[in-house]
Structures are given as C-alpha cells and as structure tokens.
Amino acid sequence: MNAAAAATAIRLNVRVSLVITLAAFVGVVAFFWPFVVAPGKLGSNYAPPLIFGALLVLVLCVVLSEIAEGGINSKALAMLGVLSAVNAALRPLGAGTAGIETVFFVLVLAGRVYGPGFGFILGCTSLFTSALITGGVGPWMPYQMFGCAFVGMLAGFLPRATGRREVLMLATYGSLSGYLFGFLLNLSFWPFSLDPDSSIAYLPGLPFTEQWQRYLAFDLATSLGWDTGRAVTNFVCIVLAGPAVLTTFRRAARRARFRAPVRFSTSRPTPPPDGK
Numbered sequence: 001m002n003a004a005a006a007a008t009a010i011r012l013n014v015r016v017s018l019v020i021t022l023a024a025f026v027g028v029v030a031f032f033w034p035f036v037v038a039p040g041k042l043g044s045n046y047a048p049p050l051i052f053g054a055l056l057v058l059v060l061c062v063v064l065s066e067i068a069e070g071g072i073n074s075k076a077l078a079m080l081g082v083l084s085a086v087n088a089a090l091r092p093l094g095a096g097t098a099g100i101e102t103v104f105f106v107l108v109l110a111g112r113v114y115g116p117g118f119g120f121i122l123g124c125t126s127l128f129t130s131a132l133i134t135g136g137v138g139p140w141m142p143y144q145m146f147g148c149a150f151v152g153m154l155a156g157f158l159p160r161a162t163g164r165r166e167v168l169m170l171a172t173y174g175s176l177s178g179y180l181f182g183f184l185l186n187l188s189f190w191p192f193s194l195d196p197d198s199s200i201a202y203l204p205g206l207p208f209t210e211q212w213q214r215y216l217a218f219d220l221a222t223s224l225g226w227d228t229g230r231a232v233t234n235f236v237c238i239v240l241a242g243p244a245v246l247t248t249f250r251r252a253a254r255r256a257r258f259r260a261p262v263r264f265s266t267s268r269p270t271p272p273p274d275g276k
Helices: 003-007 014-031 047-071 074-094 104-114 116-134 141-155 163-187 208-222 224-256
Strands: none
Touching: 014 047, 014 141, 047 116, 047 141, 074 104, 074 116, 074 224, 104 116, 104 141, 104 163, 104 224, 116 141, 141 163, 163 208, 163 224, 208 224
16 A cells, blocks of 8 residues: 555545536536626526525535545544544634635645545634634535635645645645636625626626626626735745645544454454463
C-alpha cells in the first residue's frame, strides 16, 4: 500500500463515484439555472433558487449516505469532526472583511492529504457548522455547501507533487478556487440583485451569448474585489502554513492508518502445560 492510499480516509468505489458525478451535473444545473429557467416560470420569481437549493440538499444527503455506506470508519469520522470544528471556528475570523475568508485553505490541504471523498464531506460539514454558529442559515447555504464540497474534492484529484512544487500547486489551486467559488455563488442570486434596466442585469429571453456577457460584466463589476481577497488569502495561507499543515495531516494519517487491512491469525494457540 503506497502513502497516498494509506492517507485516503474515505474510499470512493464505483457506485459512490457515479453518484458524485450525477451530483456534479445537478450542481451545474443548480448554479447555472438563470440560463436554463427564467424567473417566474415556476410560480414566482424566487422559486428557481429555492427549488434548486432544496434539490441540492437532497443530492448532498444522497451523496453523504452513499459515502458513509461505502466505508467511513471511526478514525475518519473523528478527523472529520475535528477539522469541521476548526473550519467553523476559523470562518468568523475573516468572513465579511474585504473578501478575506480563512475557511478554504484547510479545506484544500485536507482534501489533498485525505482524498477527494473526505474533501467533499468536509466542505459540506464545514459550511453547515459555520452557518449554524454565525447565523448564516438561508437559501444560499446549500449553494455554499455544494461549492465548498467540490473545492475540497477537486483538491484530492490534483496531480502528484512534492516539496515546494506541491505547496505552489496547492496555493495556485486555492487562489483559483477562490475566484471560482465566488463566480458560482453569484449565479444563484444574480437575476434579483439589480434593476432590470441595468446593462449588466439578468434579462429573460436574451440569447445565451448576450446573457453570458452580461453576467461576466456583473461578476467583474460587483464581485472581483471580494473574490480577489479570498484568492489572495488562500494563496498566502497555503504558502505560509501549507508545509507545516501538510506534515501534520500526513503524520496523523500514518498513525490513524485509515485503510489498514484487517488480518486474522490462523495459527492455533499453544495449549498450556499439563496440570495448569
């Protein structure tokens, strides 16, 4: 068993991989709903994000149950609880200040060391726990959970690297994921955030290319500064703390031996001497 396999806390079998792939498709539809369903076609202007948000909750429940059935042992569960609590405690330290968010770098590093399945679950549980602590529960929460779940999962699929190259790769990925997270989350509320007469507002019925140009302009004008703060925070935190955190995570993985095989001895015990 190599080091990567030994560190993988949650194994993704074929069935779980298929479920996550289907979940990714549902997630893409949920985020890009403004290009699929116009506001007002499902009963009210606010129905699409609510419906897709509820659908994301159901999809996440299915994925988590499939991963749990596929094999998450007590050691992985304990590690998940600890890191979820750490992320929940870190998030209030930065969220809401110029886009500085401290929750992502732990998510990226944990997904890298413990595998994509662990990263997926940690993204869900971290945002759910922090939302309960900070009072951030709302229709946007499923989108945040889903976005962070895929940030953590994709970190587990990054190519092999060691030393400074690995830290630089993770820092670059963390920076890009900061922009991607903001880009996706903006899609969930873009149709309701501006005056319809604005040149960057959502306008039902427009061709896809024009609608896409409007959204790009909206994202650049309203979210670029915030997303840049998140991206810079991720990059700096991973560069500075990444080597130490990666070493700590890998040492914990070696001691926990998440995927250690169970062996049963076939030798018969030696019988005690006569009279004893």
